[in-house]
Amino acid sequence: MITLLILIPIIGSLMILPLQEDYLNNKNKIKTIAITTSIINFIVSIFLWLEFDSNTNQYQFVTEFDYLPIGHLIFGVDGISLYFVLLTTFITPVAILSNYNNINVNIKYFLVSLLILESLQLALFLILDLLLFYVFFESVLPLFFIKILVYGSGESRDRSANLLFLYTLFGSLFMALAIVQLYSYTYTTDFQLLSLCDISLEGQKLLWLAFFLAFAIKTPLWPFTGWLYRAHADSPLAGSILLAATILKFATYGYIRILINFLPDATNYFGPLVQTIAIVTLIYASLSTIIQQDTKTLIAYSSIAHMSIVILGLFSNNIQGIEGAILLALAHGFVSPALFICVGGIIYDRTGTRVIKYIRGLVTYMPIFTILFFIFTLCNTGIPLSLNFLGEQLSLIGIWEVNPIISALGATGIVLSACYSIFLYNRISYGKYSPHMNKVVLDLSRREFILLITLLIPTILLGIFPNLILDSIHLSVSSLLFN
Amino acid sequence: MAVPSFVQLDPAIERWNRMREDAYKHFRFTRRTSLITFTGCVLIPSVIYYVASETQNKFKWTGKRKGDSLVQS
Numbered sequence: 001m002i003t004l005l006i007l008i009p010i011i012g013s014l015m016i017l018p019l020q021e022d023y024l025n026n027k028n029k030i031k032t033i034a035i036t037t038s039i040i041n042f043i044v045s046i047f048l049w050l051e052f053d054s055n056t057n058q059y060q061f062v063t064e065f066d067y068l069p070i071g072h073l074i075f076g077v078d079g080i081s082l083y084f085v086l087l088t089t090f091i092t093p094v095a096i097l098s099n100y101n102n103i104n105v106n107i108k109y110f111l112v113s114l115l116i117l118e119s120l121q122l123a124l125f126l127i128l129d130l131l132l133f134y135v136f137f138e139s140v141l142p143l144f145f146i147k148i149l150v151y152g153s154g155e156s157r158d159r160s161a162n163l164l165f166l167y168t169l170f171g172s173l174f175m176a177l178a179i180v181q182l183y184s185y186t187y188t189t190d191f192q193l194l195s196l197c198d199i200s201l202e203g204q205k206l207l208w209l210a211f212f213l214a215f216a217i218k219t220p221l222w223p224f225t226g227w228l229y230r231a232h233a234d235s236p237l238a239g240s241i242l243l244a245a246t247i248l249k250f251a252t253y254g255y256i257r258i259l260i261n262f263l264p265d266a267t268n269y270f271g272p273l274v275q276t277i278a279i280v281t282l283i284y285a286s287l288s289t290i291i292q293q294d295t296k297t298l299i300a301y302s303s304i305a306h307m308s309i310v311i312l313g314l315f316s317n318n319i320q321g322i323e324g325a326i327l328l329a330l331a332h333g334f335v336s337p338a339l340f341i342c343v344g345g346i347i348y349d350r351t352g353t354r355v356i357k358y359i360r361g362l363v364t365y366m367p368i369f370t371i372l373f374f375i376f377t378l379c380n381t382g383i384p385l386s387l388n389f390l391g392e393q394l395s396l397i398g399i400w401e402v403n404p405i406i407s408a409l410g411a412t413g414i415v416l417s418a419c420y421s422i423f424l425y426n427r428i429s430y431g432k433y434s435p436h437m438n439k440v441v442l443d444l445s446r447r448e449f450i451l452l453i454t455l456l457i458p459t460i461l462l463g464i465f466p467n468l469i470l471d472s473i474h475l476s477v478s479s480l481l482f483n
Numbered sequence: 484m485a486v487p488s489f490v491q492l493d494p495a496i497e498r499w500n501r502m503r504e505d506a507y508k509h510f511r512f513t514r515r516t517s518l519i520t521f522t523g524c525v526l527i528p529s530v531i532y533y534v535a536s537e538t539q540n541k542f543k544w545t546g547k548r549k550g551d552s553l554v555q556s
Contacts, residue, residue: 271539272536272539273532277528279535284523350489351489351490352489353490357493357496357500358496403535403538403539403540403541404542405534405535405538406535435491436490436493438491439489
């Protein structure tokens, strides 16, 4: 079943490649194949979730390919990776549907790259080998680079693509060196064997710093946040959605799988450092968000602030914190794409601008959009009944056990997130209809409505009933902490 | 990617937005910016790190009764 998850998008892209875009109806055929492939993959992942046994902390559905020349491929899923896999397969059809009508040139290659990206993301969350984890971690970069350069908007998209590529590559260099050093200590790169190895604290410290640098750039944490807002602003909508929903979760997954699992003593030792960086990131990113005047950049900076609370929860060294961090990461994977669809898809498609000063009084002609945008804005601030609320509260409760002062500083993020979220919503929704807009904007189309409702349902459903997630991850998180 | 534009561009807003976008191109280290950089990049993180390291695992909340100290022994 796991192999099927990775192969289905590749099969879909191979079906699309021979089709010529210029021929009659082929564009519709290409889009239909892409969306059908991604929905089939989501259905397969639902079967994976239904078959998953929550009563064990072992890797399940383990599939091994040791006869391949490219290396020892071993895939498996546990409670922690299961929901990242589900998030990836859920968000890919959303990403495809978000850019369904506004990419008209080279749509074939755009959709092929999206499907291949899905395979690579799934491979990262499923692989049980450290070296191949690194390979898949890096593999998404060239696709995103091309996506921003070719399909992006904005005059400085070449700079944005370069920043994305070079920042992440710089960090990954240290991760590669750390993997080599880790191999020299343990003579294995298998996750299951590495989790049993015992490395001295002195040996762990340098490894930890190298891995942390790579993941801190990917998260991103201060002072490495310079690439994300640019990549989001200039990326096409599907790229922004994938970047917010899954690419940022690579780092979250890496922290859990590698830092907490393989280097626990160093994780404990560097706790204050991580808390410092997370708090500085939270406050600086939140303050930067308040002054932004580009809607997509504002949502991008708010992503940075939310990810810093995820980091606080992950490094709290208790079950509440880590489970809260996973919940918040998943919630962010629903709400952030929804906000990008609202500002970077719906508003940008109609008005052609992302500058807040031009957009005002949208409630006059777009009441349904305004309602949904309001709900997602509230979810972003962490209102009760949303999954964001549970994730944030559990993360802060977790870090309170370790360091209440840091937790109190982290709670200021809730206030600041309310400031910038309400500012954005109020500014563009209410007031007199903007004098700069010389036409009436239409409300949501059926496609846009379906996209937003699809993202709203899991946010509220899981916010009311989080046990759907917590039951499956509880054993895996417990064994992470107590083994 | 062609995007239909409904917006009547205002040259003042465009100039202001360009100024905000290109602020990094005109940055240089003056006395004021050096002070802000030092405060934001060195002083504040150092203070937070000092507070974090001093209070890490310092307080224990569970099973406390009236009169018990919160400070972990």
